[in-house]
Amino acid sequence: xxxxxxxxxxxxxxxxxxxxxxxxxxxxxxxNHTKNIDDISTPSELKFDQEFNFEDPEITExxxxxxxxxxxxxxxxxxxxQIFAKSKGGLLSDDYRKIIWPLLVGVTNEEMTxxxxxxxxxxxxxxxxxxxxxxxxxKRFPPGIPYEQRVALQDQLTVLILRVIIKYPHLKYYQGxxxxxxxxxxxxxxxxxxxxxxxxxxxxRAPLAPFMQATMRPTQHLLNYMLPALRRLRPDVADCLHQAxxxxxxxxxxxLTWFGxxxxxxxxxxxxxxxxxxxxxxxxxxxxxxxxxxxxxxxLCCEPDMAMLHCLLSRLPDDLPFEDILxxxxxxxxxxxxxxxxxxxxxxxRKEEETRRQDEERMRRRQAAVRARRHRQPAAGTGAGTxxxxxxxxxxxxxxxxxxxxxxxxxxxxxxxxxxx
Amino acid sequence: xxxxxxxxxxxxxxxxxxxxIVLGDSGVGKTCLTYRFCEGQFLDKSxxxxxxxxxxxxxxxxxxxxxxxxxxxxxxxxxRKSMVQHYYRNVHAVVIVYDVTNxxxxxxxxxxxxxxxxxxxxxxxxxxxxxxxxxxxxxxxxATYVAQRTADKYGMPLFxxxxxxxxxxxxxxSIFMTLAHKLYSKQPLRVVSVAGDQSYGVVTxxxxxxxxxxxADGCLCS
Numbered sequence: 231x232x233x234x235x236x237x238x239x240x241x242x243x244x245x246x247x248x249x250x251x252x253x254x255x256x257x258x259x260x261x262n263h264t265k266n267i268d269d270i271s272t273p274s275e276l277k278f279d280q281e282f283n284f285e286d287p288e289i290t291e292x293x294x295x296x297x298x299x300x301x302x303x304x305x306x307x308x309x310x311x312q313i314f315a316k317s318k319g320g321l322l323s324d325d326y327r328k329i330i331w332p333l334l335v336g337v338t339n340e341e342m343t344x345x346x347x348x349x350x351x352x353x354x355x356x357x358x359x360x361x362x363x364x365x366x367x368x369k370r371f372p373p374g375i376p377y378e379q380r381v382a383l384q385d386q387l388t389v390l391i392l393r394v395i396i397k398y399p400h401l402k403y404y405q406g407x408x409x410x411x412x413x414x415x416x417x418x419x420x421x422x423x424x425x426x427x428x429x430x431x432x433x434x435r436a437p438l439a440p441f442m443q444a445t446m447r448p449t450q451h452l453l454n455y456m457l458p459a460l461r462r463l464r465p466d467v468a469d470c471l472h473q474a475x476x477x478x479x480x481x482x483x484x485x486l487t488w489f490g491x492x493x494x495x496x497x498x499x500x501x502x503x504x505x506x507x508x509x510x511x512x513x514x515x516x517x518x519x520x521x522x523x524x525x526x527x528x529x530l531c532c533e534p535d536m537a538m539l540h541c542l543l544s545r546l547p548d549d550l551p552f553e554d555i556l557x558x559x560x561x562x563x564x565x566x567x568x569x570x571x572x573x574x575x576x577x578x579x580r581k582e583e584e585t586r587r588q589d590e591e592r593m594r595r596r597q598a599a600v601r602a603r604r605h606r607q608p609a610a611g612t613g614a615g616t617x618x619x620x621x622x623x624x625x626x627x628x629x630x631x632x633x634x635x636x637x638x639x640x641x642x643x644x645x646x647x648x649x650x651x
Numbered sequence: 652x653x654x655x656x657x658x659x660x661x662x663x664x665x666x667x668x669x670x671x672i673v674l675g676d677s678g679v680g681k682t683c684l685t686y687r688f689c690e691g692q693f694l695d696k697s698x699x700x701x702x703x704x705x706x707x708x709x710x711x712x713x714x715x716x717x718x719x720x721x722x723x724x725x726x727x728x729x730x731r732k733s734m735v736q737h738y739y740r741n742v743h744a745v746v747i748v749y750d751v752t753n754x755x756x757x758x759x760x761x762x763x764x765x766x767x768x769x770x771x772x773x774x775x776x777x778x779x780x781x782x783x784x785x786x787x788x789x790x791x792x793x794a795t796y797v798a799q800r801t802a803d804k805y806g807m808p809l810f811x812x813x814x815x816x817x818x819x820x821x822x823x824x825s826i827f828m829t830l831a832h833k834l835y836s837k838q839p840l841r842v843v844s845v846a847g848d849q850s851y852g853v854v855t856x857x858x859x860x861x862x863x864x865x866x867a868d869g870c871l872c873s
Contacts, residue, residue, distance in 0.1 A: 367699075402729065404727065450733055480702075482701060491698070491701055544705070
């Protein structure tokens with residue numbers, strides 16, 4: 231883990247992310263961590279570590295407990311890993327995460343296989359779209375990462391995504407999937423992230439599966455749960471959103487990428503992933519509601535205008551209290567699980583559908599009016615005073631009359647042509 | 652959305668607000684283009700847009716400040732159908748972008764036009780923008796006359812520009828200013844001819860050819 235020295239950071243703090251962790255026992259896990267991933271442990275993670283200079287004693291205690299469990303992981307129940315992942319601070323460091331994340335979703339060592347080469351996959355229909363998005367994911371890589379490493383990681387990312395959609399051809403790639411994939415890749419490496427991403431994408435309770443259907447309708451439906459969830463927390467804020475007709479689009483990237491696309495702090499992203507990996511599929515939507523409620527003051531001060539509110543909400547501040555937000559979301563979920571909110575979601579969707587139909591109707595009428603107007607005014611200039619004359623007849627008559635007059639004029643000026651001889 | 656912002660404080664001058672939707676295939680540079688116009692610089696680490704992004708800028712037309720709201724949409728087709736729909740509501744103008752080095756994105760203009768039509772925006776001010784004209788070579792770039800034919804067919808002015816080059820900054824500016832003037836005067840969009848170009852429909856702005864652009868060799872857009 232020479233990587234951690236990118237920042238020149240050294241010393242005891244490295245216990246968390248540094249050389250010490252892969253203890254003799256944890257090596258038995260065979261993490262298959264590719265070298266270049268080891269090489270680039272993220273600077274933002276280092277920033278995360280620095281905070282432990284003044285580490286909360288609670289966290290220090292938790293760290294000890296996690297390390298104890300990692301000494302004999304095969305004797306630890308899944309519930310214990312889940313408690314670590316959900317409780318304050320989550321899994322604390324990427325070195326723990328790369329072992330525990332696969333355990334949380336039940337990935338075994340046998341499933342971690344060597345990825346194929348990129349060339350073998352480049353004929354896939356989605357190849358171009360995936361490469362396009364991967365090439366634009368620079369922001370997600372640790373700042374200062376050497377160019378060659380970044381390119382190698384981007385290739386791994388493309389391979390990872392294509393492997394999943396090749397394995398499950400009915401799953402469709404969506405823009406944002408690459409944000410989830412890169413988070414897994416950075417933490418777990420190329421071999422472990424493939425079965426991990428498969429688990430998240432395929433299966434009846436796979437959280438990303440609804441996003442990968444033929445259309446985005448299922449996603450939109452699930453995201454709509456945010457509104458009644460928010461109403462339970464802050465009816466005034468929910469009213470404000472409703473009044474501005476801001477919809478749910480501002481939260482779409484949050485949900486589709488588990489906030490990976492929208493948060494600037496890497497540490498916040500992986501913290502949320504700790505939780506989401508062992509939470510119900512709809513839990514991120516509850517987090518969305520809790521997050522909006524947490525920003526109530528800003529929302530209530532904002533002009534109740536769709537654009538203004540969309541703009542305010544879609545840009546996330548860097549200092550969101552995610553531990554509190556997660557606690558709120560958990561409580562909200564416990565008190566109102568999705569079946570409790572279903573009726574309200576259906577009602578909302580019915581109204582939306584009604585508005586959409588009215589919009590369409592209005593548009594049809596407008597188009598018909600435009601067509602009718604055009605029909606009535608055949609051409610500029612001749613349009614006035616045409617009365618009921620059929621257009622073709624009128625223009626033929628006009629042409630004939632003009633031709634006659636012109637001939638008359640011509641003959642008047644050059645009579646010699648006709649009569650001289 | 653109303654055309655005036657909703658602040659009703661007496662004495663406060665209300666600004667006219669115009670909503671412009673920016674469409675086009677994935678990776679043609681919609682985000683960079685709107686960023687260039689609203690922030691005055693090139694967006695270095697541009698990412699895929701998920702859903703809809705929003706930017707705005709005030710401009711002065713005559714003696715009045717008006718606000719242009721640019722709705723930057725995701726290019727991937729799956730976002731169009733159910734997701735972006737909501738954002739076509741009360742749109743005042745449309746910008747369709749293609750990548751001059753990628754003929755596929757040009758061929759998609761047809762389906763984008765169908766999309767525009769299906770939302771009843773055919774008679775609204777529209778412009779066609781060929782982006783990334785700093786990239787590729789004259790041989791690999793879409794020929795202007797081909798693009799012009801398409802633009803003429805749909806009755807919209809064509810702009811060729813680059814969101815990357817600072818020297819093209821004026822050009823990006825003029826795309827949105829053309830729309831702003833058009834929206835402001837509420838006249839049917841008519842084509843302006845600039846810089847002595849006589850051909851119908853092309854807005855040719857001085858390219859500052861003499862002044863070598865700083866990064867002309869490498870393309871950062873893709």
